[in-house]
Amino acid sequence: MSRQGKALGRHTRRRFALSVGLFACLVGLGRPLIADEAPVPISLQVELMLKVAAYDKNLPHRSGERIRLVVLVKSHEADSVRSAAQALNALSATGDIAGVPLESSLLTFTDGAALTKLSNAGNLAILYVTPGFSKAEVESIATSLEGVSVLSVGALARYASQGTVLGFDLAGGKPKLLVHLGQAKKQNVELSSSVLKLMRVVE
């Protein structure tokens, strides 16, 4: 090895060690830093959610003159906050679903009871759950919505198996709709067989 080669070798080793150290630090920072991004772009999720909602036979009964859509966010989860902003941005371009005016708002998650209260007051027709929620939290949301007429939609695939009526997945580079039929029944969401055919049933 030439002198230049030796110098290069030393620098290379140092740089490599530095990189590994940086990598270990990043990994070691642990749970709060882990990206929990939705694989399906949020703007596409919103489009799909609104399309599916239009096929929900019970949407007109539950919404009345105005469809109220709530974007559920966890204030301390960066991915949740960012996704919520994206969702609201995408929703701002949509005025109605099947001719019924759409009203979107943001709700910071506290517990399931607050959701139940909101839905019982007739202020909730569609609930969009952003990324960043734990399994227990999604399950608690599902429990609190049992018996309430609302279409709950999860930004991540795992949310559907944990209790949202709809979820989104990506396979073959294309978005997939996931449906939790049991939860749909509990939340009075009724989709025709031709729409269900386009979805993957998770429960």
Add this chain to the structure above:
Amino acid sequence: MKACLAFLCSAGVSLYAATGRGEDTSDLEGLLDESVVSSASKTAEITSTAPATSVSLSADEIRRHGIRTIDEAINFLAMGMQLEKFYHASEIGSRGVLLSGDVGAHVLLLVDGHAVNEQWGATAYYDRGTGVPMEMVDHIELVLGPGSVLYGSNAMLGIVNIVTKHGKDFSGAHVVLESELPINVRAALGYGREFSLLGHEADVVFELEHFEQKGPTLDYPRYVAEPDPVTGMPRPYSNTEPAGVWGGPGDDASALRGTSGYLRLRSAGLEVGLRGMLYRRSHPADSSNFDDPDSFVRDRWLSADVKYQATLGALVQTSLRLYADHYDFRQDWGSNGAADCLEGQDSGCMWRLLGHANWAGVEPQFSFDWLGDRRLVSLLGVDARVKQVGSNVNYYDYVDGTSPGPIGAFERSERSLGAYLQNTFWPAPFMGFNLGARLDADSRFGSALSPRAAATFVPWSGSALKLVYAEAFRAPTAWDVYYTDPRSQLAGGDGIEPEGVRSIEASIEQRWGSQRAFFGAFRSWWKDLVLLEDLDDAELAAGIASEELLPDTASASQLRNVSAIKSYGFNVGYDGSLVGGALRYGLSLTHALTRINEPGGTSNQMPVAAPTFGNARVSYALPHDLPTLALAARYVSRRPLDEYTPDNPRFVEPQVELRAAVSGALPIPGLTFRVTANYAASKFGPYAVGPTPLDGSARPLAPVDRFRLGIGVAYDFLE
């Protein structure tokens, strides 16, 4: 016949019944057909808003058509790119430009974002040598046009990114056995699953495959070739023909063997990829002899990639990627002719080229979401890499098996650094801009800047208008820069600059329901293409004076930036689905006018590159447990041969390839089958083979394998 008619009737009835029933869900189907890609901007987005013309080929489409390799997928299913079969390899081109003999160096091939093009000769294969089992492929993303802005070298014609499946889509154990009767067999074993790792969701997929091929035996026309210029005697080209006669049945050297494996692990922001490949092939016409089984090409790859993504806050995301690769190459090229060998090796020799490259790098990347809603995002990244490349050539005498020593040997340590910045801004939902640039500095060639500017407009629902300006480069290979032969070739040296391309394009895309149409026009300018140039007398004298050439050298050459290309044309694409996605169809057409400027200012047609090419395909998944039927066709127009010059203006006739596939489930749970049939209408490809005939006639054309039937079974042990 009756059974066939009954089958077709039942298919027609089911199609009619399905289309005429239930509410209209075509809008929803259309949205579910949107392809999500990430290659163009390193961000997940739908193809219509990506800052480049992007095409995505899904695993479902690949499965329906019984596709076995990446080149088949591109040729039959994609728009804008095409591959020509060259011996056992494939040469990739895009939008009217195909640089024959470049071993894939003008397209960047990625596997899950990891660059495959190696650092010695920039090789990347799209045939059996890709090294990613097709069962693992989730989708293939194609970015047409220059794409160096985020990736650096090689992305001149475009980018091909193979994205593999997650554990959920490859769950369980999988055994595959298939054959294109009777010439080859492929066996594969795969496994995938989701699990919990340290409390986080995780998934792993891996597959090992082995492929073995002997044949096909194609007939090459027999003819008497010119005598060896050194000995003046007829050259023995093979053991089966008299001296001086080339050709006959190519039944000994037509062989292919590949073993590869790929593993991918994902868990909570961490992604690990490991890929290994051993690929050996030989061809009757791929040496100076005919049908020489001792002449072969072998490539070996080993790659590792570890990436960790993290969110640092509502506005900042980061990732760090570490990667390391090994590649080595060996070509044994036999010749019974003294003219191909060193002085004194009158009975012939084995020319052996060895090359290798080892490289490792680190790529930190930061994404700043300035407004917190992805409307204004900056992506900043740095890619630092160290490389070791080396190569040598030996001529082994056929008589005593010895070599006088290596020629053109080099070993180099190199460094490179690439830094890129991309800004994406959507001031309104109907208008977006993407501005970016990457600066690459490399101890091999200096520096290269690759900017890109793209504007996307969505004037009405389902539409997208795009304007894109982009530049890209290809770094000179280690071979280009360092290889030298004191008898005939000077090293390219510091004088070689990166090849460059800039292009502009405009496109419009419209989706209505589950139908989609695309039209795009493009123009590109290429400069500084590297070609082997003969030295003039003064240069030859200077080479001898500097002792880079031997004192008695009569002529020599050097690789230089001497050529340029201009190209313009259009792409048209249409695809759609009906019956809830059961019936899928599509077509694409690309037409380009391309001229390559040779040294001296002459402007010629581009060898091998087809001005017009396209495909059409349709597939229908019959209801219940009935099979899926698929038919695809590919058209490639009349094109110049690889040896085309204005003085020797030879062309090969258009090619039409048909492909039919039937696939489905067998009565045993977990067992599936597929049957494919390929037919090529034209007998020849655009390559001339063999030595110069004695009678002055043209060299024969490489025959193509015209008909091949394939069968395969797979057993899935689902969890």
